[in-house]
Amino acid sequence: ELKVEQNxxxxxxxxxxxxxxxxxxxxxxxxxxxxxxxxxxxLESLFVLLSNGAVKQEGRLMASLDTKARxxxxxxxxxxxxxxxxYFCAVDSRYSGGGADGLTFGKGTHLxxxx
Amino acid sequence: xxxxxxxxxxxxxxxxNKKSLKCEQHLGHNAMxxxxxxxxxxxxxxxxxxxxxxTENNSVPSRFSPxxxxxSHLFLHLHTLQPEDSAxxxxxxxxxxxxxNEQFFGPGTRLTVL
Numbered sequence: 001e002l003k004v005e006q007n008x009x010x011x012x013x014x015x016x017x018x019x020x021x022x023x024x025x026x027x028x029x030x031x032x033x034x035x036x037x038x039x040x041x042x043l044e045s046l047f048v049l050l051s052n053g054a055v056k057q058e059g060r061l062m063a064s065l066d067t068k069a070r071x072x073x074x075x076x077x078x079x080x081x082x083x084x085x086x087y088f089c090a091v092d093s094r095y096s097g098g099g100a101d102g103l104t105f106g107k108g109t110h111l112x113x114x115x
Numbered sequence: 116x117x118x119x120x121x122x123x124x125x126x127x128x129x130x131x132n133k134k135s136l137k138c139e140q141h142l143g144h145n146a147m148x149x150x151x152x153x154x155x156x157x158x159x160x161x162x163x164x165x166x167x168x169x170t171e172n173n174s175v176p177s178r179f180s181p182x183x184x185x186x187s188h189l190f191l192h193l194h195t196l197q198p199e200d201s202a203x204x205x206x207x208x209x210x211x212x213x214x215x216n217e218q219f220f221g222p223g224t225r226l227t228v229l
Binding site: 031033035041042043044045046047050088090092093100101102103105106107108 | 131145146148150156157158160163164165170171173205207209211214215216219220221222223
């Protein structure tokens with residue numbers, strides 16, 4: 001059974017601090033996705049990581065992928081209140097290399113950034 | 116309309132009712148998906164459609180019946196639901212067959228079963 005595990009599941013931090021969210025997965029896929037969800041809203045795609053060593057950055061968020069360790073990280077630099085949300089990582093459920101494929105999600109990390 | 120739209124946004128139904136959820140994608144994608152998000156479980160994949168053909172049913176009870184008349188529209192027909200089916204139902208679409216499977220989600224339908 002494919003497993004995607006995130007930690008921590010809940011994180012409260014102060015503005016200006018740095019922190020990292022971890023995502024471990026059990027598949028051999030080299031593709032990983034990060035999404036953001038605001039309360040009562042849908043999922044917004046943040047990053048698509050396609051290969052070992054991939055690193056992507058958008059503003060204060062940086063995501064990386066280590067396929068050998070089956071680990072992805074989402075690093076937050078100098079956090080601001082607007083980044084408060086729930087962050088999900090996901091992998092392709094079957095990864096047959098083509099065709100439609102559902103995603104298997106982690107439980108999500110509920111991030112609260114306090115002034 | 117842009118992106119992925121879903122209607123209705125909120126739905127309250129009794130256990131004996133029949134209702135349908137609608138999803139439409141305006142992204143030119145060829146694959147569509149239904150997911151369930153409840154408080155007790157992580158996001159769960161329900162159904163996958165590729166070029167309007169169902170390619171995956173993730174052991175979903177038969178009281179949920181999907182329909183995909185074309186690549187842009189997806190429905191979820193509901194009948195004789197249980198209170199534990201109350202959840203946020205999310206529709207997504209993607210361009211399958213490419214180098215990655217980035218999925219774009221609609222706003223969801225918040226379903227309450229009484």
